[in-house]
Amino acid sequence: MKAEHYVGGVFRSDGPAFPLVSPVDGTELGAVPEATREVVDDAVTAARAALTGTWGAPGGEPERAAALRRIADGIDARFAEFVEAEVADTGRPREFAETVDVPRAAGNFRAYADLLYGRPERSYTTPVPGWSVGAGQALNYTVRRPLGVVAVVSPWNLPLLLSTWKIAPALACGNAVVLKPSEETPSTATLLAHVIADAGLPDGVFNVVHGHGAGAAGEFLTGHQGVDAIAFTGESATGAAIMRNAADHVTPVSFELGGKNPALVFADADLDAALDGTVRSCFTHSGQICLCTERVYVERPVFDEFVARLAARARALDGYGPMISAEHRDKVLSYYALARAEGATVVAGGGVPEFGDARDGGFHVEPTVLTGLPETARAVREEIFGPVCHVAPFDTEDEALRLANDSPYGLAATVWTRDLSRAHRVAPRVETGIVWVNCWNLRDLRTPFGGVKASGIGREGGEYSLDFFSEPVNVCVQI
Numbered sequence: 469m470k471a472e473h474y475v476g477g478v479f480r481s482d483g484p485a486f487p488l489v490s491p492v493d494g495t496e497l498g499a500v501p502e503a504t505r506e507v508v509d510d511a512v513t514a515a516r517a518a519l520t521g522t523w524g525a526p527g528g529e530p531e532r533a534a535a536l537r538r539i540a541d542g543i544d545a546r547f548a549e550f551v552e553a554e555v556a557d558t559g560r561p562r563e564f565a566e567t568v569d570v571p572r573a574a575g576n577f578r579a580y581a582d583l584l585y586g587r588p589e590r591s592y593t594t595p596v597p598g599w600s601v602g603a604g605q606a607l608n609y610t611v612r613r614p615l616g617v618v619a620v621v622s623p624w625n626l627p628l629l630l631s632t633w634k635i636a637p638a639l640a641c642g643n644a645v646v647l648k649p650s651e652e653t654p655s656t657a658t659l660l661a662h663v664i665a666d667a668g669l670p671d672g673v674f675n676v677v678h679g680h681g682a683g684a685a686g687e688f689l690t691g692h693q694g695v696d697a698i699a700f701t702g703e704s705a706t707g708a709a710i711m712r713n714a715a716d717h718v719t720p721v722s723f724e725l726g727g728k729n730p731a732l733v734f735a736d737a738d739l740d741a742a743l744d745g746t747v748r749s750c751f752t753h754s755g756q757i758c759l760c761t762e763r764v765y766v767e768r769p770v771f772d773e774f775v776a777r778l779a780a781r782a783r784a785l786d787g788y789g790p791m792i793s794a795e796h797r798d799k800v801l802s803y804y805a806l807a808r809a810e811g812a813t814v815v816a817g818g819g820v821p822e823f824g825d826a827r828d829g830g831f832h833v834e835p836t837v838l839t840g841l842p843e844t845a846r847a848v849r850e851e852i853f854g855p856v857c858h859v860a861p862f863d864t865e866d867e868a869l870r871l872a873n874d875s876p877y878g879l880a881a882t883v884w885t886r887d888l889s890r891a892h893r894v895a896p897r898v899e900t901g902i903v904w905v906n907c908w909n910l911r912d913l914r915t916p917f918g919g920v921k922a923s924g925i926g927r928e929g930g931e932y933s934l935d936f937f938s939e940p941v942n943v944c945v946q947i
């Protein structure tokens with residue numbers, strides 16, 4: 469899919485171009501237009517103009533729900549194209565795109581079409597004596613008004629899933645959207661624009677501008693005074709930069725940021741299930757998912773067995789995908805070297821695989837299991853965002869919680885135990901936004917999704933997304 473901007477209903481490629489490189493073998497896949505400040509301004513202007521029509525008007529929920537369903541149907545109709553585009557950009561296993569990325573994209577739109585009803589919460593008021601002005605009964609109801617122009621800035625790891633996870637509720641609430649996808653993965657964003665164009669949404673309701681972040685399209689968009697809200701997923705440092713850039717306009721933000729997710733494996737756990745789950749949570753998509761585990765804490769009686777079995781599973785992995793770029797590959801390898809320098813024992817991996825084929829020109833790294841580092845080590849405290857975890861023992865429940873919570877991040881955690889009293893005692897004390905017990909990445913799109921501390925601001929999912937992407941308005945009518 470040739471990457472193009474989509475502005476005010478028109479596909480265009482003006483601006484300088486930059487190469488799109490395959491992470492699988494390092495070959496050039498095509499050229500991507502770099503949006504200039506003028507292109508970004510055109511997109512925001514088009515989005516603003518789209519709000520003067522019926523889109524977003526009160527009572528428009530049924531039409532918007534129908535539009536979201538047409539988008540979902542359009543994604544399904546071009547399913548194979550989306551799979552090809554996502555696999556080409558990311559190098560991920562095809563099965564992942566077929567079972568996760570593209571089904572979730574259509575699912576994101578359907579989830580918010582189903583959720584979207586004009587839900588005036590009605591209540592009758594008993595005036596507060598001495599405080600309410602006037603007397604008698606009043607009818608209160610709440611309506612939701614769209615925010616206006618929403619900037620969506622998305623990352624390269626789950627390009628289609630994560631952009632549509634914001635686009636769907638933003639459109640559901642009647643906003644107009646300007647999407648700036650990652651420069652690493654532009655293709656499915658362009659294809660989505662075609663689907664939305666074919667779904668008949670008014671021109672300007674959805675726009676795409678490609679390009680880089682700092683000092684480029686991402687920064688132009690998030691600092692634009694015409695933007696009414698920013699929904700961003702990416703690194704915590706980038707979130708801080710966007711916050712600074714948007715501060716002058718007091719632009720509201722929804723941030724899904726970095727993580728250093730812990731797993732707590734208690735000795736009473738079903739160790740086979742804990743092992744399977746931890747292999748998935750550490751190495752799915754080569755660790756390039758924000759929910760992936762990078763710190764594993766195992767109760768001491770089963771520590772040696774668990775480390776040995778986890779390392780064996782890591783060594784046996786095959787068919788795993790590459791890092792998204794040479795730069796990210798080098799970052800992950802630098803942490804492998806740093807961990808060694810900090811005294812780690814590398815019980816599996818730690819280097820670059822030799823395939824003996826074209827993949828040797830790509831950006832692969834070995835799935836890696838580390839032990840023996842202090843909790844103060846940089847490899848234990850900093851997000852690596854690759855197929856690597858550090859495993860350490862604990863002796864008590866309180867120690868496990870202290871270790872898990874000793875992090876600047878707080879996104880997601882897994883807890884493995886057969887003792888459900890322990891599960892319900894421990895889970896609420898883990899300082900993350902999401903705690904999976906005896907499972908990982910089991911998702912219900914109505915639940916609150918997001919992180920605490922440096923892992924994010926706000927929650928997405930179900931009503932939580934509607935709360936961010938719309939303004940509730942109280943109407944109080946004297947009876």
Ligand SMILES: NC(=O)c1ccc[n+]([C@@H]2O[C@H](COP(=O)([O-])OP(=O)(O)OC[C@H]3O[C@@H](n4cnc5c(N)ncnc54)[C@H](O)[C@@H]3O)[C@@H](O)[C@H]2O)c1
Pocket residue numbers: 621622623624625626630648649650651679680681682683685686687690701702703704706707709710723724725726727757758851853879919923924
């Ligand atoms: N919490 C979550 O749900 C979640 C989900 C996926 C990824 N992530 C995080 O994202 C990171 C990996 O993704 P990434 O490398 O694409 O993140 P990134 O922060 O480098 O880039 C994300 C997006 O922001 C843009 N950008 C970069 N600098 C910018 C700036 N100064 N102003 C405006 N836009 C800017 C980029 O062009 C890209 O589109 C990891 O830290 C991962 O933990 C978090």
Ligand SMILES: O=C/C=C/C=C(\O)C(=O)O
Pocket residue numbers: 625626630633756757758759911917
């Ligand atoms: O890389 C981060 C993955 C985020 C996943 C979701 O936002 C989701 O499942 O809704």
